[in-house]
Amino acid sequence: MTDINKDIVRKIKEDEVRPYSRHYFFLKRSAIWLLFGLSVLLGSIAAGIAIFQLRYAEWDLYRHLGHSLIEFALLVFPCLWLVILIGFMGFAYYYFRHTEQGYRYSMLLIISLSVVLSIISGGILNTIGLTEKLETVFHEKVFFYKGLEDHKRKIWMSPGQGLLSGMITKIISEEKIQIEDLQGNYWIINISGSVWRGRLKPVENQKIKIIGRMAGKNIFVANEIRPWQGRGKQGGGRHSVCPEKGRR
Protein backbone atom coordinates (compact mmCIF):
# COMPACT_ATOMS: atom_id res chain seq x y z
CA MET A 1 0.00 0.00 0.00
CA THR A 2 2.85 2.39 0.76
CA ASP A 3 3.81 2.25 -2.94
CA ILE A 4 0.61 4.07 -3.79
CA ASN A 5 1.44 6.79 -1.24
CA LYS A 6 4.88 7.27 -2.73
CA ASP A 7 3.45 7.20 -6.27
CA ILE A 8 0.99 9.92 -5.42
CA VAL A 9 3.60 12.18 -3.81
CA ARG A 10 5.97 11.49 -6.74
CA LYS A 11 3.26 12.38 -9.26
CA ILE A 12 2.54 15.60 -7.36
CA LYS A 13 6.22 16.53 -7.60
CA GLU A 14 6.69 15.44 -11.23
CA ASP A 15 3.56 17.17 -12.50
CA GLU A 16 4.28 20.18 -10.26
CA VAL A 17 0.80 19.99 -8.81
CA ARG A 18 0.20 22.95 -6.57
CA PRO A 19 -2.63 23.60 -4.15
CA TYR A 20 -4.99 26.33 -5.25
CA SER A 21 -4.21 29.50 -3.34
CA ARG A 22 -6.26 30.82 -0.43
CA HIS A 23 -7.13 33.83 -2.57
CA TYR A 24 -8.74 31.51 -5.13
CA PHE A 25 -11.08 30.08 -2.50
CA PHE A 26 -11.72 33.50 -1.01
CA LEU A 27 -12.68 34.86 -4.43
CA LYS A 28 -14.83 31.83 -5.16
CA ARG A 29 -16.72 32.16 -1.86
CA SER A 30 -17.10 35.91 -2.32
CA ALA A 31 -18.41 35.50 -5.87
CA ILE A 32 -21.07 33.05 -4.69
CA TRP A 33 -22.21 35.39 -1.90
CA LEU A 34 -22.19 38.31 -4.33
CA LEU A 35 -24.37 36.43 -6.78
CA PHE A 36 -26.70 35.45 -3.96
CA GLY A 37 -26.93 39.09 -2.84
CA LEU A 38 -27.53 40.25 -6.38
CA SER A 39 -30.34 37.72 -6.83
CA VAL A 40 -32.01 38.90 -3.64
CA LEU A 41 -31.56 42.55 -4.67
CA LEU A 42 -33.07 42.00 -8.10
CA GLY A 43 -35.83 39.97 -6.48
CA SER A 44 -36.43 42.93 -4.15
CA ILE A 45 -36.79 45.26 -7.09
CA ALA A 46 -39.29 42.92 -8.71
CA ALA A 47 -41.19 42.61 -5.43
CA GLY A 48 -41.09 46.39 -4.97
CA ILE A 49 -42.53 47.08 -8.40
CA ALA A 50 -45.21 44.43 -7.86
CA ILE A 51 -46.13 46.07 -4.54
CA PHE A 52 -46.21 49.47 -6.25
CA GLN A 53 -48.54 48.20 -8.98
CA LEU A 54 -50.87 46.55 -6.48
CA ARG A 55 -50.87 49.63 -4.28
CA TYR A 56 -51.84 52.00 -7.09
CA ALA A 57 -54.25 49.67 -8.86
CA GLU A 58 -57.23 51.72 -7.62
CA TRP A 59 -59.16 48.82 -6.21
CA ASP A 60 -62.28 50.90 -5.64
CA LEU A 61 -62.92 50.92 -9.38
CA TYR A 62 -63.89 47.28 -9.70
CA ARG A 63 -67.57 48.11 -9.23
CA HIS A 64 -67.44 50.69 -12.02
CA LEU A 65 -66.02 48.13 -14.37
CA GLY A 66 -68.68 45.60 -13.53
CA HIS A 67 -66.14 43.08 -12.22
CA SER A 68 -66.14 41.16 -9.02
CA LEU A 69 -63.25 41.90 -6.69
CA ILE A 70 -61.58 38.61 -7.63
CA GLU A 71 -61.91 39.34 -11.36
CA PHE A 72 -60.41 42.77 -10.84
CA ALA A 73 -57.60 41.32 -8.73
CA LEU A 74 -56.74 38.93 -11.56
CA LEU A 75 -56.75 41.84 -14.01
CA VAL A 76 -54.37 43.97 -11.99
CA PHE A 77 -52.17 41.12 -10.76
CA PRO A 78 -48.53 41.94 -11.62
CA CYS A 79 -47.79 38.56 -13.20
CA LEU A 80 -44.61 39.61 -14.97
CA TRP A 81 -42.94 40.88 -11.82
CA LEU A 82 -44.01 37.89 -9.80
CA VAL A 83 -42.54 35.56 -12.40
CA ILE A 84 -39.31 37.59 -12.29
CA LEU A 85 -39.35 37.43 -8.48
CA ILE A 86 -39.75 33.65 -8.59
CA GLY A 87 -36.89 33.41 -11.09
CA PHE A 88 -34.53 35.41 -8.91
CA MET A 89 -35.57 33.43 -5.84
CA GLY A 90 -34.54 30.32 -7.75
CA PHE A 91 -31.12 31.85 -8.39
CA ALA A 92 -30.88 32.97 -4.76
CA TYR A 93 -31.60 29.41 -3.63
CA TYR A 94 -29.02 27.95 -6.02
CA TYR A 95 -26.24 30.30 -4.94
CA PHE A 96 -27.04 30.03 -1.24
CA ARG A 97 -26.91 26.24 -1.50
CA HIS A 98 -23.41 26.58 -2.93
CA THR A 99 -22.10 28.62 -0.02
CA GLU A 100 -19.97 26.77 2.52
CA GLN A 101 -22.74 26.03 5.00
CA GLY A 102 -25.76 26.61 2.78
CA TYR A 103 -26.40 22.94 2.10
CA ARG A 104 -27.39 22.42 5.75
CA TYR A 105 -30.63 24.33 5.32
CA SER A 106 -33.74 22.95 3.70
CA MET A 107 -35.02 24.27 0.38
CA LEU A 108 -38.23 25.49 2.01
CA LEU A 109 -36.35 27.54 4.60
CA ILE A 110 -33.95 29.12 2.10
CA ILE A 111 -36.66 30.07 -0.38
CA SER A 112 -39.03 31.34 2.33
CA LEU A 113 -36.34 33.53 3.86
CA SER A 114 -35.30 34.84 0.44
CA VAL A 115 -38.91 35.70 -0.44
CA VAL A 116 -39.50 37.43 2.90
CA LEU A 117 -36.23 39.36 2.56
CA SER A 118 -37.14 40.40 -0.99
CA ILE A 119 -40.62 41.52 -0.01
CA ILE A 120 -39.36 43.54 2.96
CA SER A 121 -36.61 45.12 0.84
CA GLY A 122 -39.11 45.71 -1.95
CA GLY A 123 -41.41 47.45 0.52
CA ILE A 124 -38.55 49.70 1.59
CA LEU A 125 -37.65 50.51 -2.02
CA ASN A 126 -41.32 51.27 -2.61
CA THR A 127 -41.51 53.60 0.38
CA ILE A 128 -38.50 55.64 -0.73
CA GLY A 129 -40.04 56.02 -4.19
CA LEU A 130 -37.45 54.06 -6.14
CA THR A 131 -39.89 51.53 -7.57
CA GLU A 132 -42.10 54.27 -8.98
CA LYS A 133 -39.07 55.71 -10.80
CA LEU A 134 -38.14 52.27 -12.09
CA GLU A 135 -41.71 51.68 -13.27
CA THR A 136 -41.50 54.92 -15.27
CA VAL A 137 -38.11 54.00 -16.71
CA PHE A 138 -39.36 50.57 -17.82
CA HIS A 139 -42.47 52.12 -19.35
CA GLU A 140 -40.40 54.65 -21.29
CA LYS A 141 -37.41 52.54 -22.29
CA VAL A 142 -38.71 49.00 -22.70
CA PHE A 143 -40.98 48.94 -25.73
CA PHE A 144 -42.80 45.71 -24.88
CA TYR A 145 -43.36 46.60 -21.23
CA LYS A 146 -46.99 46.87 -20.21
CA GLY A 147 -46.92 48.23 -16.71
CA LEU A 148 -49.13 50.35 -14.56
CA GLU A 149 -49.43 53.12 -17.14
CA ASP A 150 -50.92 50.79 -19.72
CA HIS A 151 -53.20 49.26 -17.13
CA LYS A 152 -54.39 52.72 -16.14
CA ARG A 153 -55.02 53.69 -19.74
CA LYS A 154 -57.16 50.62 -20.31
CA ILE A 155 -59.23 51.13 -17.19
CA TRP A 156 -59.63 54.88 -17.46
CA MET A 157 -60.65 54.85 -21.10
CA SER A 158 -64.00 53.17 -20.46
CA PRO A 159 -66.49 56.05 -20.77
CA GLY A 160 -69.35 53.62 -21.21
CA GLN A 161 -68.58 52.31 -17.74
CA GLY A 162 -68.23 55.76 -16.29
CA LEU A 163 -64.45 56.11 -16.42
CA LEU A 164 -62.71 58.71 -18.52
CA SER A 165 -59.30 60.36 -18.52
CA GLY A 166 -57.43 62.99 -20.42
CA MET A 167 -55.89 66.43 -20.35
CA ILE A 168 -57.87 69.62 -19.65
CA THR A 169 -57.66 71.68 -22.82
CA LYS A 170 -60.08 74.49 -22.01
CA ILE A 171 -61.96 75.87 -18.98
CA ILE A 172 -65.29 76.69 -20.65
CA SER A 173 -67.14 77.90 -17.57
CA GLU A 174 -67.49 77.18 -13.86
CA GLU A 175 -69.58 74.15 -14.74
CA LYS A 176 -67.90 72.91 -17.89
CA ILE A 177 -64.44 72.03 -19.05
CA GLN A 178 -63.09 70.49 -22.22
CA ILE A 179 -60.65 67.60 -22.20
CA GLU A 180 -58.72 65.66 -24.81
CA ASP A 181 -58.87 62.00 -23.90
CA LEU A 182 -56.01 59.50 -24.20
CA GLN A 183 -57.13 58.58 -27.71
CA GLY A 184 -57.20 62.18 -28.92
CA ASN A 185 -60.97 62.70 -28.74
CA TYR A 186 -62.43 65.87 -27.24
CA TRP A 187 -65.07 65.76 -24.50
CA ILE A 188 -67.22 68.32 -22.74
CA ILE A 189 -67.26 67.53 -19.06
CA ASN A 190 -69.98 68.79 -16.74
CA ILE A 191 -68.18 69.40 -13.46
CA SER A 192 -70.96 71.00 -11.45
CA GLY A 193 -71.39 69.02 -8.28
CA SER A 194 -68.25 66.99 -8.86
CA VAL A 195 -65.69 66.31 -6.13
CA TRP A 196 -62.07 67.14 -6.92
CA ARG A 197 -59.80 64.78 -4.99
CA GLY A 198 -56.61 65.84 -3.28
CA ARG A 199 -55.39 69.33 -3.77
CA LEU A 200 -56.46 69.18 -7.38
CA LYS A 201 -57.68 72.35 -9.08
CA PRO A 202 -58.98 72.66 -12.63
CA VAL A 203 -56.11 74.04 -14.65
CA GLU A 204 -55.43 73.80 -18.37
CA ASN A 205 -52.96 71.07 -19.49
CA GLN A 206 -53.60 69.12 -16.34
CA LYS A 207 -54.03 65.36 -16.69
CA ILE A 208 -57.04 64.00 -14.81
CA LYS A 209 -59.16 60.90 -14.27
CA ILE A 210 -62.95 61.27 -14.14
CA ILE A 211 -65.59 59.02 -12.58
CA GLY A 212 -69.10 59.75 -13.74
CA ARG A 213 -71.38 58.83 -16.60
CA MET A 214 -71.79 59.44 -20.29
CA ALA A 215 -74.53 61.89 -21.08
CA GLY A 216 -74.32 61.84 -24.85
CA LYS A 217 -71.79 61.73 -27.65
CA ASN A 218 -68.59 63.17 -26.22
CA ILE A 219 -70.45 64.60 -23.24
CA PHE A 220 -69.62 63.36 -19.76
CA VAL A 221 -71.03 64.23 -16.32
CA ALA A 222 -68.34 64.05 -13.64
CA ASN A 223 -69.02 62.86 -10.07
CA GLU A 224 -65.40 62.63 -8.98
CA ILE A 225 -62.18 63.91 -10.49
CA ARG A 226 -58.78 62.53 -9.50
CA PRO A 227 -55.23 63.46 -10.40
CA TRP A 228 -53.69 61.21 -13.07
CA GLN A 229 -51.06 60.03 -10.58
CA GLY A 230 -52.47 58.41 -7.43
CA ARG A 231 -55.98 58.51 -6.03
CA GLY A 232 -55.83 61.97 -4.44
CA LYS A 233 -56.73 60.46 -1.10
CA GLN A 234 -55.48 63.49 0.77
CA GLY A 235 -58.22 66.05 1.13
CA GLY A 236 -60.76 66.85 -1.54
CA GLY A 237 -63.73 69.09 -2.21
CA ARG A 238 -65.49 71.18 -4.73
CA HIS A 239 -63.16 73.70 -6.30
CA SER A 240 -63.86 76.91 -8.05
CA VAL A 241 -62.80 76.75 -11.66
CA CYS A 242 -61.33 80.27 -11.47
CA PRO A 243 -59.53 80.39 -8.11
CA GLU A 244 -58.49 84.04 -8.63
CA LYS A 245 -62.09 85.17 -8.87
CA GLY A 246 -63.78 82.91 -6.35
CA ARG A 247 -62.55 81.26 -3.21
CA ARG A 248 -63.87 78.14 -1.43
Added chain:
Amino acid sequence: MTQKPSYENMSDEQLVQLSLKDENCYYYLIERYETKILRYIHRATNVNKEDSEDLLQEIFIKIYRNLNGFNQKLKFSSWIYRIAHNEIVRQYHKNKSRKTMFSLNDEDDAGNILSQLISDEDICNIYESREKATKVREILSQLPNKYQEVLVFRYFEGQSYKEISDILRKPPGTVATLINRAKLHFKKMAKRHHLA
Protein backbone atom coordinates in the same frame (compact mmCIF):
# COMPACT_ATOMS: atom_id res chain seq x y z
CA MET B 1 9.96 10.72 6.43
CA THR B 2 11.98 9.24 9.27
CA GLN B 3 9.95 10.99 11.99
CA LYS B 4 6.91 8.70 11.68
CA PRO B 5 5.82 8.56 15.33
CA SER B 6 5.36 12.37 15.68
CA TYR B 7 3.30 12.53 12.49
CA GLU B 8 1.03 9.79 13.77
CA ASN B 9 0.15 11.89 16.80
CA MET B 10 -0.69 14.96 14.78
CA SER B 11 -4.25 15.95 14.04
CA ASP B 12 -5.55 16.02 10.48
CA GLU B 13 -5.55 19.82 10.56
CA GLN B 14 -1.90 19.90 11.59
CA LEU B 15 -0.97 17.51 8.80
CA VAL B 16 -2.87 19.67 6.32
CA GLN B 17 -0.85 22.72 7.34
CA LEU B 18 2.41 20.77 7.11
CA SER B 19 1.46 19.37 3.69
CA LEU B 20 0.86 22.87 2.41
CA LYS B 21 4.39 23.80 3.44
CA ASP B 22 6.10 20.55 2.42
CA GLU B 23 4.54 18.14 -0.10
CA ASN B 24 6.49 15.23 1.42
CA CYS B 25 4.37 15.51 4.56
CA TYR B 26 1.31 14.81 2.43
CA TYR B 27 2.49 11.18 2.43
CA TYR B 28 1.29 10.82 6.05
CA LEU B 29 -2.12 12.25 5.29
CA ILE B 30 -2.51 9.78 2.43
CA GLU B 31 -1.35 6.95 4.66
CA ARG B 32 -3.97 7.84 7.24
CA TYR B 33 -6.89 7.69 4.82
CA GLU B 34 -5.72 5.52 1.98
CA THR B 35 -7.24 2.26 3.23
CA LYS B 36 -10.60 3.83 4.05
CA ILE B 37 -10.90 5.61 0.73
CA LEU B 38 -9.82 2.54 -1.23
CA ARG B 39 -12.41 0.44 0.59
CA TYR B 40 -15.02 3.07 -0.14
CA ILE B 41 -14.06 2.99 -3.83
CA HIS B 42 -14.52 -0.81 -3.85
CA ARG B 43 -17.88 -0.49 -2.19
CA ALA B 44 -19.07 2.36 -4.35
CA THR B 45 -17.91 1.12 -7.76
CA ASN B 46 -17.34 -2.15 -9.55
CA VAL B 47 -13.92 -1.24 -10.95
CA ASN B 48 -10.95 -3.62 -10.94
CA LYS B 49 -7.90 -3.27 -8.68
CA GLU B 50 -5.85 -1.21 -11.15
CA ASP B 51 -8.67 1.21 -11.91
CA SER B 52 -9.43 1.62 -8.22
CA GLU B 53 -5.80 2.56 -7.53
CA ASP B 54 -5.90 5.04 -10.42
CA LEU B 55 -9.06 6.51 -8.99
CA LEU B 56 -7.48 6.65 -5.54
CA GLN B 57 -4.54 8.56 -6.99
CA GLU B 58 -6.82 11.05 -8.74
CA ILE B 59 -8.78 11.56 -5.54
CA PHE B 60 -5.71 12.30 -3.46
CA ILE B 61 -4.30 14.64 -6.08
CA LYS B 62 -7.60 16.50 -6.07
CA ILE B 63 -7.53 16.65 -2.29
CA TYR B 64 -3.99 18.07 -2.44
CA ARG B 65 -5.05 20.75 -4.93
CA ASN B 66 -7.92 21.79 -2.67
CA LEU B 67 -6.11 21.73 0.68
CA ASN B 68 -6.36 25.50 1.04
CA GLY B 69 -10.12 25.18 0.61
CA PHE B 70 -10.54 22.87 3.59
CA ASN B 71 -13.10 24.40 5.93
CA GLN B 72 -12.01 23.72 9.51
CA LYS B 73 -15.64 23.73 10.63
CA LEU B 74 -15.96 20.35 8.95
CA LYS B 75 -14.36 17.09 10.00
CA PHE B 76 -11.42 16.44 7.71
CA SER B 77 -12.65 12.89 7.03
CA SER B 78 -16.04 14.23 5.87
CA TRP B 79 -14.27 16.65 3.59
CA ILE B 80 -12.12 14.05 1.88
CA TYR B 81 -15.02 11.62 1.60
CA ARG B 82 -16.91 14.45 -0.13
CA ILE B 83 -14.10 14.86 -2.67
CA ALA B 84 -13.88 11.10 -3.11
CA HIS B 85 -17.63 10.80 -3.61
CA ASN B 86 -17.73 13.65 -6.14
CA GLU B 87 -14.82 12.15 -8.08
CA ILE B 88 -16.51 8.75 -8.16
CA VAL B 89 -19.75 10.33 -9.42
CA ARG B 90 -17.78 12.25 -12.03
CA GLN B 91 -16.12 9.05 -13.24
CA TYR B 92 -19.46 7.25 -13.23
CA HIS B 93 -21.04 9.86 -15.48
CA LYS B 94 -17.97 9.78 -17.70
CA ASN B 95 -18.16 6.02 -18.12
CA LYS B 96 -21.86 5.30 -18.06
CA SER B 97 -21.33 1.77 -19.39
CA ARG B 98 -21.69 0.54 -15.82
CA LYS B 99 -25.32 -0.19 -14.92
CA THR B 100 -25.17 1.12 -11.40
CA MET B 101 -22.78 3.29 -9.53
CA PHE B 102 -22.83 1.43 -6.29
CA SER B 103 -22.11 -2.23 -6.19
CA LEU B 104 -21.47 -4.35 -3.16
CA ASN B 105 -18.79 -6.89 -3.84
CA ASP B 106 -18.19 -8.04 -0.34
CA GLU B 107 -20.44 -10.76 1.10
CA ASP B 108 -19.73 -9.67 4.65
CA ASP B 109 -20.78 -6.18 3.71
CA ALA B 110 -24.04 -7.54 2.33
CA GLY B 111 -24.68 -9.48 5.50
CA ASN B 112 -23.72 -6.49 7.64
CA ILE B 113 -26.17 -4.15 6.04
CA LEU B 114 -28.99 -6.64 6.11
CA SER B 115 -28.53 -7.12 9.84
CA GLN B 116 -28.94 -3.42 10.36
CA LEU B 117 -31.99 -3.14 8.14
CA ILE B 118 -33.95 -6.16 9.33
CA SER B 119 -34.57 -7.39 12.86
CA ASP B 120 -31.78 -9.10 14.77
CA GLU B 121 -33.66 -12.40 14.84
CA ASP B 122 -32.97 -12.89 11.16
CA ILE B 123 -29.19 -12.50 11.38
CA CYS B 124 -28.33 -16.15 11.94
CA ASN B 125 -30.54 -17.36 9.12
CA ILE B 126 -29.09 -14.83 6.74
CA TYR B 127 -25.45 -15.50 7.49
CA GLU B 128 -26.00 -19.23 6.93
CA SER B 129 -27.18 -18.77 3.41
CA ARG B 130 -24.84 -17.63 0.60
CA GLU B 131 -27.82 -17.48 -1.72
CA LYS B 132 -29.44 -14.94 0.51
CA ALA B 133 -26.25 -12.85 0.56
CA THR B 134 -26.31 -12.87 -3.24
CA LYS B 135 -29.94 -11.75 -3.20
CA VAL B 136 -29.05 -8.98 -0.77
CA ARG B 137 -26.38 -7.73 -3.16
CA GLU B 138 -28.86 -7.88 -6.02
CA ILE B 139 -31.51 -5.96 -4.07
CA LEU B 140 -29.04 -3.30 -3.00
CA SER B 141 -27.73 -2.85 -6.51
CA GLN B 142 -31.31 -2.39 -7.73
CA LEU B 143 -31.97 0.49 -5.38
CA PRO B 144 -31.69 3.98 -6.90
CA ASN B 145 -28.21 5.51 -6.50
CA LYS B 146 -29.42 8.14 -4.04
CA TYR B 147 -30.50 5.35 -1.66
CA GLN B 148 -27.43 3.19 -2.22
CA GLU B 149 -25.00 5.99 -1.45
CA VAL B 150 -26.63 6.88 1.89
CA LEU B 151 -26.80 3.20 2.90
CA VAL B 152 -23.12 2.75 2.02
CA PHE B 153 -22.10 5.77 4.08
CA ARG B 154 -24.36 4.88 7.00
CA TYR B 155 -23.91 1.12 7.30
CA PHE B 156 -20.54 0.42 5.72
CA GLU B 157 -18.54 3.52 6.36
CA GLY B 158 -20.21 4.06 9.73
CA GLN B 159 -20.81 7.77 9.14
CA SER B 160 -23.24 9.71 11.29
CA TYR B 161 -26.15 11.62 9.78
CA LYS B 162 -24.26 14.90 10.21
CA GLU B 163 -21.17 13.49 8.53
CA ILE B 164 -23.24 12.17 5.62
CA SER B 165 -24.87 15.59 5.36
CA ASP B 166 -21.40 17.19 5.13
CA ILE B 167 -20.17 14.64 2.58
CA LEU B 168 -23.16 14.80 0.27
CA ARG B 169 -23.89 18.50 0.94
CA LYS B 170 -27.52 17.78 1.74
CA PRO B 171 -29.53 19.00 4.73
CA PRO B 172 -29.46 16.54 7.69
CA GLY B 173 -33.25 16.18 7.44
CA THR B 174 -32.94 15.11 3.80
CA VAL B 175 -30.30 12.54 4.73
CA ALA B 176 -32.56 11.09 7.42
CA THR B 177 -35.46 10.92 4.96
CA LEU B 178 -33.31 9.24 2.32
CA ILE B 179 -32.08 6.62 4.79
CA ASN B 180 -35.61 5.88 5.97
CA ARG B 181 -36.88 5.58 2.43
CA ALA B 182 -33.91 3.42 1.48
CA LYS B 183 -34.69 1.09 4.37
CA LEU B 184 -38.36 0.91 3.40
CA HIS B 185 -37.46 0.19 -0.21
CA PHE B 186 -35.02 -2.46 0.87
CA LYS B 187 -37.54 -4.16 3.16
CA LYS B 188 -40.18 -4.20 0.42
CA MET B 189 -37.81 -5.76 -2.06
CA ALA B 190 -36.46 -8.14 0.56
CA LYS B 191 -40.01 -9.38 1.18
CA ARG B 192 -40.50 -9.92 -2.53
CA HIS B 193 -37.31 -12.00 -2.57
CA HIS B 194 -38.50 -13.84 0.55
CA LEU B 195 -35.65 -12.52 2.62
CA ALA B 196 -37.73 -10.89 5.35
